[in-house]
Amino acid sequence: MPTLSATKTRTAMRNAARVSGQSLLILLLTYVVLRLLGMAWSILWPLVVALLLTTLTWPPVRFLRRHGWPPALAASLVTVLFLGLITGIVVLIAVPVSAQSGKLGQGVVDGIQTVRDWASGPPLHITDDQVNSGLNSAIDKVQASVGSIANATLTGVSTVVNGLVTTILALFLMFFFLKDGPRFLPWLSRQLPGRLSTDLPEIAARSWNTLGSFVRSQAFVGLLDAVFIGLGLWITGVPLVLPLAVLTFVTAFIPIVGAVFAGLVAVLIALVFTGWVKALIVLGIILLVQQLEGNVFQPMIQSRGLGLHAAVVLLAVTLGGNLAGIVGSLLAVPVAALIAVVWNYLREQLSDPVPDVVPETDGEPAERVDAQ
Structure with a gap:
């Protein structure tokens, strides 16, 4: 059985220690940069x-x-x-x-009364006394937390x-x-001095093109959402189709929360003006369009425009939302794309020249020569 070489083991340990130290320095520098950006x-x-x-x-x-x-x-x-x-x-x-607004207000009142009538019947059998008791409890809690409400306001x-x-x-x-x-x-x-005068402007130019691709792709995705949801609302006979479609397009630039907000508004309008059945149909249409947008359209379009794989786009949005909420979700994809721009440029500068291939002559195999 072969024995371990002491020399090779020491060399491997030194290399591992050097790489670990360099990695820690890079992580420390990244932390300091992020702290400065936060300030x-x-x-x-x-x-x-x-x-x-x-x-x-x-x-x-x-x-x-x-x-x-x-x-x-x-x-x-x-x-x-x-x-x-x-x-x-x-x-x-x-x-x-x-x-x-008048019809909308009356529709909201009618919708609340419809909910109360439904709740008073089977299987819930919630009486008016129980509703009033719940309202009184809610009022007491609100009065007890006036200071918190003022601070929140x-x-x-x-x-x-x-x-x-x-x-x-x-x-x-x-x-x-x-x-x-x-x-x-x-x-x-x-x-800038020296090579920085070439590198940083090139990275800035590529980053600008990447940001443009992101915004255009996001606008296109929002347009798809607005068109499909607007058609669904028009087919089901829901009023205020144009405002709801415009609202859907605008809120598409705010990931997750924007889509949820626009969807809730559309379902509420459908419930108030057309009843439960069409409200559920509208809810199904919105969920279908948002699923297609989130899992098909947006990853495909953004992955092409930004040079990122669809899985990277999904993971970036998830990570950004966990780290910084709505703002993190909004900036996650362009930040990931900019990181990819910097990485690709560094890889280009650090890579060896690609060797040229000499065409075959007289049946002899081609030879590779270094690019001059």
């Missing part, structure tokens, strides 16, 4: 939103600039049109809803204010990105 999140979040919005609005700006428009004028026009589009989306949702108001500030700052940043974006990479190249 600067109030600045980074508007920047990220502005970059995502810029990927949507850059194509028309590029078209105008190619046709002789000054950069500031092209960026201003597209920014105004974008704000007009957002306003139009809000109007498409708000006006029909407000026009039928203040937190909600603070969140709304922060959201408005983030939105306004993101719009201003989007305008400057549209106006001065093409100057950024040349400027960055001039500021």
